[in-house]
Amino acid sequence: MIKNSIKNLMCGIFLFSSASTFAQTETPEKRVTDLTSLEISRGVSLHIISPEPIQFVDLSTNNLTGDLPAENIARIKITEVSDSDSLATKKDIDINDLGVITIVCQSYMAQYKVNYLDFKRDAVTNIQIQPEDMQPLEYPKLAFSSTELQKFSLNILRQKIINKPMREVKSLKLTMQINNVYVVNDYMFLDMTFLNSSNLGYDIDALKFSVEDKKIYKATNNQSIALIPVYQLYNQKQFRKSYRNIYVFKKFTYPNSKVMKIRLLEEQLSGRAIEMTVKYSDILKADTF
Structure with missing residues (x-):
């Protein structure tokens, strides 16, 4: 009707969550x-x-x-x-x-x-x-509630970014980077940071994820499949200098002929936009926890 420290942290949460949610028959x-x-x-x-x-x-x-x-x-x-x-x-x-x-x-x-x-x-x-x-x-083994996804995401966010980002693009004094990708069972967690080196704050219109053809011979032949996060830690719509968030997807794969596109779009009238292309090999580097 109606990576190890973080791995240990995540494993602890996962075991606790599993025990509390699935242990009962x-x-x-x-x-x-x-x-x-x-x-x-x-x-x-x-x-x-x-x-x-x-x-x-x-x-x-x-x-x-x-x-x-x-x-x-x-x-x-x-x-x-x-x-x-x-x-x-x-x-x-x-x-x-x-x-x-x-x-x-x-x-x-x-x-x-x-x-x-x-x-x-x-x-x-x-x-x-x-x-x-x-x-x-009792739920299927691979299903997590929003509360559990929030716990995983918060523990990722608490970790300092030590290594270089897995992927980074810059345009219009904006930077988009993927800090790391984590996998737990059937879920992928994208740890992303957005930087703004201009003096003009950024008003987010949308952040879009999709899987598209790597080579486009004709515009009409381009096949784009939208990817919708099942969970995101924050729903912030504006940032001035930096913004970090965690986006969670049900685990997916795509062939080498396709790439994942991430587009950050600003509200009009400024309309600044930045786009990142992610190869499947990047996804395969994901850490497990």
Whole structure:
């Protein structure tokens, strides 16, 4: 509905993530009486905040209605009944049995038993999903949640760039460089830095990734396949002198007849742009962690 130190760091996180997410062979059985209770009043919305994106929410009765105002927030309230509603509809709304809220996220599920609170002034308007309420879900071995991808990306970002960039291009007082590429299971992490040696700040319109033909004989023969990151650490839209970010892709390959293109485009009116060509041999140099 609705490279070694970094390798060691990453391995530690990976093992921890794997153990916490995949170690269980089954989700423990829970009864309604085992669930954490939430109290809700008429006319007051309860916002349930998740540390990772919510996939869907199930409300077990018609007594509750809700929506997702943000990807990690579920908004729940008691169903409002107006004078124009039918008697049958009014009977369907039973404040003595508000039901169960089930929230399914990328790596866990949380469930709550909802009780009615008659004193509106004591009503809680928001809660955070706590670790003790998280039931781990089994996912395919190679799938990571946004929280896990963020952990990997932050640990890459904490490492100082010691070696020369794997690939670098300069144009219009702009520099684009790939510091390194890392691979974990079926994911590739591109560690990239953008430098601006001009006095004019750079407003990012788009950063585009694609796989294209190495040699183009006719413009109409060019085959371009867009690559969309499954995750990026920051969504920054402007930088003055430097900007470093991590872009995560599901692992991909391409033949020697093709190259990967990375284009940084600026918003109009300036419209400064810089483009980098990445050979597949560069991707093959990726570090594992």
